[in-house]
Amino acid sequence: xxxxxxxxxxxxxxxxxxxxxxxxxxxxxxxxxxxxxxxxxxxxxxxxxxxxxxxxxxxxxxxxxxxxxxxxxxxxxxxxxxxxxxxxxxxxxxxxxxxxxxxxxxxxxxxxxxxxxxxxxxxxxxxxxxxxxxxxxxxxxxxxxxxxxxxxxxxxxxxxxxxxxxxxxxxxxxxxxxxxxxxxxxxxxxxxxxxxxxxxxxxxxxxxxxxxxxxxxxxxxxxxxxxxxxxxxxxxxxxxxxxxxxxxxxxxxxxxxxxxxxxxxxxxxxxxxxxxxxxxxxxxxxxxxxxxxxxxxxxxxxxxxxxxxxxxxxxxxxxxxxxxxxxxxxxxxxxxxxxxxxxxxxxxxxxxxxxxxxxxxxxxxxxxxxxxxxxxxxxxxxxxxxxxxxxxxxxxxxxxxxxxxxxxxxxxxxxxxxxxxxxxxxxxxxxxxxxxxxxxxxxxxxxxxxxxxxxxxxxxxxxxxxxxxxxxxxxxxxxxxxxxxxxxxxxxxxxxxxxxxx
Numbered sequence: 001x002x003x004x005x006x007x008x009x010x011x012x013x014x015x016x017x018x019x020x021x022x023x024x025x026x027x028x029x030x031x032x033x034x035x036x037x038x039x040x041x042x043x044x045x046x047x048x049x050x051x052x053x054x055x056x057x058x059x060x061x062x063x064x065x066x067x068x069x070x071x072x073x074x075x076x077x078x079x080x081x082x083x084x085x086x087x088x089x090x091x092x093x094x095x096x097x098x099x100x101x102x103x104x105x106x107x108x109x110x111x112x113x114x115x116x117x118x119x120x121x122x123x124x125x126x127x128x129x130x131x132x133x134x135x136x137x138x139x140x141x142x143x144x145x146x147x148x149x150x151x152x153x154x155x156x157x158x159x160x161x162x163x164x165x166x167x168x169x170x171x172x173x174x175x176x177x178x179x180x181x182x183x184x185x186x187x188x189x190x191x192x193x194x195x196x197x198x199x200x201x202x203x204x205x206x207x208x209x210x211x212x213x214x215x216x217x218x219x220x221x222x223x224x225x226x227x228x229x230x231x232x233x234x235x236x237x238x239x240x241x242x243x244x245x246x247x248x249x250x251x252x253x254x255x256x257x258x259x260x261x262x263x264x265x266x267x268x269x270x271x272x273x274x275x276x277x278x279x280x281x282x283x284x285x286x287x288x289x290x291x292x293x294x295x296x297x298x299x300x301x302x303x304x305x306x307x308x309x310x311x312x313x314x315x316x317x318x319x320x321x322x323x324x325x326x327x328x329x330x331x332x333x334x335x336x337x338x339x340x341x342x343x344x345x346x347x348x349x350x351x352x353x354x355x356x357x358x359x360x361x362x363x364x365x366x367x368x369x370x371x372x373x374x375x376x377x378x379x380x381x382x383x384x385x386x387x388x389x390x391x392x393x394x395x396x397x398x399x400x401x402x403x404x405x406x407x408x409x410x411x412x413x414x415x416x417x418x419x420x421x422x423x424x425x426x427x428x429x430x431x432x433x434x435x436x437x438x439x440x441x442x443x444x445x446x447x448x449x450x451x452x453x454x455x456x457x458x459x460x461x462x463x464x465x466x467x468x469x470x471x472x473x474x475x476x477x478x479x480x481x482x483x484x485x486x487x488x489x490x491x492x493x494x495x496x497x498x499x500x501x502x
Contacts, residue, residue: 013091013253020102021487022092022342026248026335027360030175032256035247037178039240039264042332044127044325045272046185046318048236051130053279054297057290059449060229061214062204062280068230069276073269075437076237079399080265082406082434083241084258085427088419091247091254094339099405101343101486103412110480112404113340114472116241119397120333123239125373126394127329128163129380131322132156137294138315141308147295149381157374159323163330164370170359171249174331181324188317189271193278195314201284201305209280216290218451228449231395234441236272238398240264242332245339258421333369338362344483384456392461396445397468403438406431 014024030038056065083096090099096116101109132155136147145151167174197203215225243260247253250260283289284304292300298318302311340346341353356363409416410431423430446462476484 010251013251016091016254017248020090020092020098022248024248025355025360026093026362027171028249028251029172030246030250030256032250032252032259033182034175034178035243035250035253035256035260036263037175037182037260038246038328038331039243039260040185040267041178041181041324041328042123042239042242043237043264043268044181044185044239044321044328045236045268045275046188046321047127047130047325048238049232049272049275050134050296050298050318052232052235053276054290056229056232057214057286057297058216059232060225062209062212064213064226064229065232065276065280066210066273068226069233069269069273072230072233072237072441073265073272075434075441076233076240077262077265077269078430079402079406079434079438080240080261081423082409082427082431083244083402084261084421085418085423085431086405086409087244087247087261088254088258088421089417091244091250091257091419092339093245093248093335094343095241095244095247095336096401096405097336097340097343098486100408103405103408103416106481106484106486107476108404108408109343109486110345110476110484111469111472112401113336113343113345114475115397115404115468116401117333117336117340117397118393118468118471119238119395119399119401120329120336121369121372121376122392122394122397124160124326124329124333124369125377127322128159128326128373129156129377131159131319131326134296134299134315134319134322137296137299138312138319140294141299141303141312141315153377153381156377159326160330160370160374162323163327164367166327167330167334167366167369168356168359168361168363170361171246171331174327177324178328178331181321181328184317184324185321186267186271188321189275189278191317192314193274195310196278196282196301196305199282199305199310201282203281204283209277214286217449219448224447227444228447231445231449233272234399234445235395237265237268238395239329239332241398241402242328245332245335248335254419255421258419330366330369334362334365337365337368341365343486345480349483388460392445392459393464393468396442396461396465399438399445400442400465403435403442406438407435410435 010028017024086099090102092098097109097113100112132152135155136152139145217225219225240261243257247257250256282301282305289297289300299315302314337352341349346352352365449459450457
């Protein structure tokens, strides 16, 4: 029986990979909406916006929460546009590290890869542990069960196991779940804001929502507080590189993946502003919301406005969104692990770079993507500060990893060849602004966030970033420069040319 040829679009996608030195192994079953859906699911305004709501209340209050969301969202869009331009030229599962290697050489690729990988693992730990915390709050409201560190860790482990089981089933199931996630989040925002708005309870004034400044950080400088308060948005707008990590499973990847990044940021920006505004208008008692016995300030708003029954229903909407978010992040991280292993960057790279012949899914990489976050979160049993130090690598690892390929593309000047999705003459001005923003926001991520500074209140983001960079350097000199190889088809001449650029 004659073998059917691949559709023209799939053949072209595979030909693009071949030109980049990559043999297509993954199942290309994701379309443009599915690609958008994974980044939108990972950004997850119902996860970041709700988990960090209490932080925002104490670090600038409503004015900074909404103002920061507008500014950070716009700057993130500029970074996303610039990154999308480079993704179009290099649509591979490796994402930022592959682009950095191609544009700047192996050492750039190696450092970017480790930053991106640690950021992805920290994100999974933060998202799924946050979901476990919200589940604990729900259990306390529903059954009076007070959550403990041990029960939260057990729930966290079960969530990771669930995400592993779902991800090994293949990209088709992940695409369906991510598509459901999009509508769940958008309808969830509509339901939450609608219920809070229509409920027969008092609402705050527009003046309060848009101008009220509140500072419990212990830091007196209001400008400084505005900077660190804007991190509510800064931490939320992470993970849109997911669209690049599933590019090898996306049809018409050179245009679908860039569009996925840009559309995910744009829709999250708009919907997130509506969500935050709706929550702020509904605050009944500011101090009681901050000091909620549930440990979750948004849950206190739900209780005050809708009563216990309505609060539990809305909290379930948030919890399910968080579960979708963590599942999408596992998908993105596993593809990055697979690609990084394919480049011989990780120990046991032969195992983690392998693909199931049945599902065309990197199964060993999936299980590593859920096992490592569990180990990262274990210190939470003894010290919240230690856990915070580990998960802080989420933002300070991922954001620089987005900026590095953009910077290297700009550095190449006319030698950079964009893909079919490109910013054209706007690429350089937008790119320069994006790179400067990445540097600034990375510094802000590392600033102290409260005073006085103690072991519990210390911001460990700078420490974890330094450790990540040292780890990347040590692994490079011990094995990276010997074993690391971007693709199996890299020629000696190409490798020598890249070495000269560094």
